[in-house]
Amino acid sequence: MSASFVVLTDFSALPNRALSYAARLAEPMHAQLVLLHVRHDGLLAPTGYHHAQQAERQTVHALYELAAGQPVTTEVDISDEFLSDAVKEAVHRHHPLLLVLGRPGSATAPQEIVVSAALDLLRHVPYPLLIVPTVGWQDAPLPTRVLLAVDGEPFRLAPQRHTVRRLLRATQGTLAVVHVTDADHARPDAVELLDNLRQNDLVDELRPDQLHEISRPAVVAGVLGEAERLQAELLVVVARRHCLLGSLFHRSVTAQLIQESPVPLLLLPAED
Known part of the structure; x- marks a missing residue:
């Protein structure tokens, strides 16, 4: 097929x-x-x-x-x-x-x-x-600068986990990863975070310098600010199933990104 x-x-x-x-x-x-x-x-x-x-x-x-x-x-x-x-x-x-x-x-x-x-x-x-x-993307070039936003916790992607890898290969694109935290939360272990991304077959390889860890009081503003700084043409976000069902925080972040992202947004459902 x-x-x-x-x-x-x-x-x-x-x-x-x-x-x-x-x-x-x-x-x-x-x-x-x-x-x-x-x-x-x-x-x-x-x-x-x-x-x-x-x-x-x-x-x-x-x-x-x-x-x-x-x-x-x-x-x-x-x-x-x-x-x-x-x-x-x-x-x-x-x-x-x-x-x-x-x-x-x-x-x-x-x-x-x-x-x-x-x-x-x-x-x-x-x-x-x-x-x-709505605006500005009907004639946009293929996305070659892709930014993946993660919450720092391990995840397992749902079906079609190879979509991002196939997209990057097809467009000869590059992937950067952003994790936003604040003063009240410890940063995750960078090695474990990158290993989890590799285990989900998101990319062929991922270097430590592709991970951007930033501190901001608001997650959405931090993600969109990093997308603008890196001139990302596609934003990818892991959407956890249990969070979509029950967590106001994660649901709110996902909803805000859907509404506010100025670039195309690819949501990847995770099985947690």
Whole structure:
């Protein structure tokens, strides 16, 4: 089976910036695209598209036009389920390398809805989730400077743990790692932290100078500040399942990064 990305289409923000970004990323990774249209979800099928039969026909026609215009093989997948169930079915059929979601930030899909949808997907469909900001990324170059943010605790990645490694090989990119701490928390052992990253097959090799440990009172500000300093073109974050279910701190950090990251954000679900 060919590698694929499942792109959650958003007709409130045509031209679809997330799709454009995913298509460019798919080319060097030799991946196909799957455009997933969920008829009955407020995020991916806004009011005005799924109420009238004629509007639905127009939507399907637009989907196939989008698919035909992509630089890689692209198929259309239409579901009558709600978002998480539709994505589960798509994952079962296509076994994608990652899911792709746009962050439109428009009146039809406010930031809070996108954040809620992303967190819901991470809880119920533990697959790598790429979130693409609205502005400035539809024509961006391939990400060659990648920054991985970790919390310093050991983790084990969920399915498709090789996605980052494959991406780095395809784009000939480099990986830096950032860990943000404050005065109340001890820094983790750097050797153990790097060993844990290697054990998860994130990279072929990782040098100590690729780890940046910084002290900041706010985690999100620290991560985004380091991303800006290093001119990162892609931010990768490990999202722990138990934290998404229960920890307000980690859930808050993940939610803030989804909402505030100025660069594409790849969330990697961890099994803890």
